[in-house]
Amino acid sequence: MMRKLLCILSASAALLAACNNEQVKEEEQVHAHHGTRYANEQLTLQHNEGIAALTFPPVLQPVSRNGQHVTYALTAQKGEMTFVDGITTDTYGYNGNFLGPVLHLTKGEHVTIQLTNALDEPTTFHWHGLEVAGDATDGGPHAVIEPGVTETIDFVVKQQAATLWYHPHPMGQTAKQVYNGLAGLLYIEDDVVRDIPSDYAVNDFPIVLQDRTFVDGNIVYEDVANTSSTLGDTMMINGVVEPFLTTRNEPVRLRLLNGSNALTYYLSFSNDMPFQLLATDGGFLNEPQEMTKLTLGAGERAEILVDLTNVADVALMHDDIVVLPIETTGEAVQANYSNTLNEIALPVDVTTMEPTKHITMEGMTTNFLLNGQTYDETRIDLRQQRGVTEVWEIENIINEEGAMAHPFHIHGTQFHVISVNGEAPDASLQGLKDTVTVQPGQKVRIAVTFHEVGLYMYHCHILEHEDVGMMGQIEVYE
Ligand SMILES: [Cu+2]
Incomplete structure (x- = not known):
């Protein structure tokens, strides 16, 4: 049902080809609109054909x-x-x-x-x-x-x-x-009043994106694991295989989590409609930002407001692959939402500060390294004083192997992205972040402040890279 619907809906050549059961050519999938796509980031994900209703995790009750x-x-x-x-x-x-x-x-x-x-x-x-x-x-x-x-x-x-x-x-x-x-x-x-959809699983939907490959119907990590990136061919959301979302015709809030081991999602809607970015990893933007495409690396979150008031059926896409078919039903519910969400500002004038910490990331098939090293639990790589803001520069190096996007994550803090290759970051990086996807060749500067002390990890959030030691330790002292 959903599949037929999507075939009628979609103007996407790749999707139509899939509807006709034709093989989608690899060249079409590894297309170029994000710049260079490196070999081992090839998509293996197949369309979500919408075979089961999406369900939502229960809210944990306190003891x-x-x-x-x-x-x-x-x-x-x-x-x-x-x-x-x-x-x-x-x-x-x-x-x-x-x-x-x-x-x-x-x-x-x-x-x-x-x-x-x-x-x-x-x-x-x-x-x-x-x-x-x-x-x-x-x-x-x-x-x-x-x-x-x-x-x-x-x-x-x-x-x-x-x-x-x-x-x-x-x-x-x-x-x-x-x-x-x-x-x-x-x-x-928190106790800030924000006029946005907030009825859990009614107009405020948790969306945990994960890709899996089933081995004779089983989840067997060892059989599908790839040290470079374990990618799946099947879309799973909130633990439901190939789900579809049914919602009223109204503005809805999607809380997107990239819970995949390795896949970087390049998200948009099948009709290319704009949506509002409300929040990133660490909280709300000051104002919603309108966009049509959103990059979400492993571990990253984004909250988006999608106006489905006058939309019949649509799909959330990753490139040309259907991630989540959405069908709307019932009377249109008119709703207007406010434009002021937050009041965040850079902690000090970080735009003129020089970086005091430099981290290089590299590796595409083997040798996943931070600053040329793998993790050593006996080594403290960096130190920073609690409450003091420092600028870190994260560089994704292209070496003789090539390069791939690496999502860089720091524990225990929410940071500000100052610049990407010397330019002001785009709208998707204007909120608080704990993970930032750094593309091959990019240099990203971030302003980092820790509010607690202790020993924290920083690492690539492609879990296979983290596991082989693309990780370091920072000691935050009083
Ligand atoms: Cu990585």
Whole structure:
């Protein structure tokens, strides 16, 4: 049904070819509108044909609440799922079979989380984008929880409203554990009144984008793993294989998370309609920014407002590949939303500051390196004082192997992008970020301030690169 609909809808040559069951030529997929696309970023993803209704993760209920002190419990556990062809496959999940519930925190809350590892292997619980101490709280590779063990972390939410996420971070095992199902969303709300859609799963939809390749109906990371980038041929959203979204004719908010191991999504809509970017990794932009295309590297988030008031059916696309068919239904709901979302400003006059930290990223098929090195847990690579803003320059080097886009992530902080190749960043990089996709040959300058102390990781968020050591450590001191 959805497939037929999309075939009628789409003017995309590649999509029509697929509708006619013709092979989409690789050359067409590796087309050039993002500049050079390097060999191992070739798309293997197939169209999402819209075979099941999209579902949404449950919101995690607290174990207890005592005024501003709230306690949650999360368990990393083994599970089973039936994704394709009625075949049951082994999976991992948090408090369930696959993926995890939405953890909904509010600025100012004192949060305790009981973390239980019910897997047969060590894991950690990392809060991607959360500004917490760089000790066991952050959940980096030093914060291992052994099988059968429960640890407790404790922190106060000090940052503004944002869509963050959580996932494991054990050295060398992150890619497999995330692929098998360990990932969940972490929403932070604050008391700023913003006139935007905010009814969970009604007009404010969590959209966790992941690609998978099923091996005889099973998720078997070892069989599909590619050290360079593990890419899938099948679209999965919120743990549903090839879903479609049904919504009313109204403006809707999509909270997009790139939860894929490696794929960089180049998102747009099948009718090329504009949408409003509301928020990036660390929170809201000052004002919505209109755009028609959005790049989302592994680990990055974007909240977008899509006006479906007068749109019959449409699809979210990655290049010419259907990622999510959307069908609208019912009466049009007129809604107008305000233009003021936030008041963020650069912390100091960083535009004239010279970089004090330089990081090179390189690697396309092997030898994934930061500053020519792989991770060493006994080596502190960088130091920075808490509360002091420094400019970091991140460069993606093209070496004799070639190059590919690498999403650069820093734990425990939200940074500002100052420039890309010396130019002011485009609209998609004007909000707070914890991960920035650096394209081959690019130099990106960012203003970094830590608000807590401890030992934090910075790394490429292509999980296969992270696992082989494309990661460093920064000590933040008082
Ligand atoms: Cu990388």
